Amino acid sequence: MAIMALKVFRRSWLSASSVKRLLEERRVLERVTARRSPFLTPMLYAFADEVHTAIALPWYSGGTLRTQIVERAEPCGGLAAADLVQIGACVACGLAHLHGLNILHRDVKPNNILVRADGYYVLSDFGLSSDLALAPISELEGRRGTRGFWAPEVLRREVQGPGVDWR
Template sequence: MSSDRLIAGRYRLTDPIGTGAMGVVWRATDVRLRRTVAVKQLLLTPGLTRAQTVEARMRAMREGRIAARLHHPNAVTVFDVAEEDGQPWLVMEYVDAVSLAALMREKGRLAPVEVARIGAKVADALAAAHKAGIVHRDVKPANILVADDGTVKITDFGISRATGDVTVTSTGFLAGTPAYLSPEVARGENPEPTSDVFALGSTLYASVEGKPPFGEGDNPLAVL
C-alpha cells in the first residue's frame, strides 16, 4: 500500500509504517526541506459531539506544539503540527526502529541488562520532559523505539491527552492501556510526572517478566 497524498501542501505520504489506537503513522517526505519524516494522522476518540470534536482537534494541535518544545536524544522530535481535512497530523523525526512492544513479541522476556539500558535512556528523556513541564501520559512498550544500533527513543508525548485516549471522558469511559496506567490515572485524575515514572516501571517490569505487573486480562476493569 502506498500513497502520494500531500498533507498541508508540504508532506508527501509514501507508505504506512505503523498503526495504533491513536492513529496511522506514515513515512513521508518533507518536500520543502527534502527530508524523510514520520507523519501521524491523529484519530480522535469516537462518539464525540461536534463541539467536542472541535475542542479535541484544537487540543491535539496545542499538545503537539507543546511536545515540539522538547529536544532530547532519547525522544522523538516533533517538527510540526498540521491540519488537513479537519484532522490533526503530527510531523515527527523518522526513526528506523521497532517498538519495544514488537521486541517483546519477537523475543519474549528480555535480558535485565538490556532492559536497564533501555530504561535508563527513557528515564533520561522523561526527566528532561518533566523539567520542561511536559508529562508524557502514556508510557508503554508501544511508545518506546529501539533501533538495531542501540538507539532508544520515546515517542508520542502528550498525544494521548490530545486525542482523549487515556482520560476519563464525559461518559466516564476510560480508554487506553490499563496495564501500564498509574493508580491516579486509573482513578481519572490528571497525570503527573510521577505517573510517567510508574508507567515506565510497569513497562520495564513487563520487559523482564513477560507481562505487566497487574496482568493484561480481557477485562480492563479487573486490571484497573
C-alpha cells in the same frame, strides 16, 4: 532524503476535544523539539490545509519496544538483563528531560517507546501529554493513558503529578 512518519488527521472527522488535544500535542512537541533530547521524539514539521492536519516525525527503523519484546524475548521469557538496563536508562533520561520541561507524558507503554537504529530508545506519542504550564497539577485528574498502564492515582481518579509516568 530522510524517511518520516506522518500523523495525518482529516479535519472534518475531529471533534472539538480532539482538536484541543491535537493542538496541545503540537505545543508539547514544539517545546520538546526546541530543547532537544536524544530520548524524546522531536517534531520535524506540522502543517494543515483545508482538509488535513498533519505532524511529521522522524522514522525509527527499530520499531517499538513492544515489537522488540515479542521478537527478542529470551527462551525463558523477557528481554536480556543488559537490554532492560538500556531501556530503563533511556526511558528515565527521556522522562527526566520531559519533566524538566514541566510536561507529563501520561501514556508511557511499550508501544510509545521507539527504537533508534543505534539501539537507543526514544519516548514518542505526546497525544495525551499534559503541559503543566497550561494546567497545573491540581487540575490533572481523570483517566488519560492506556488501561493496564495506569498509575494507581489514575485508577483512583486522584490528582496526578510526575509519578504517573514512573509507575
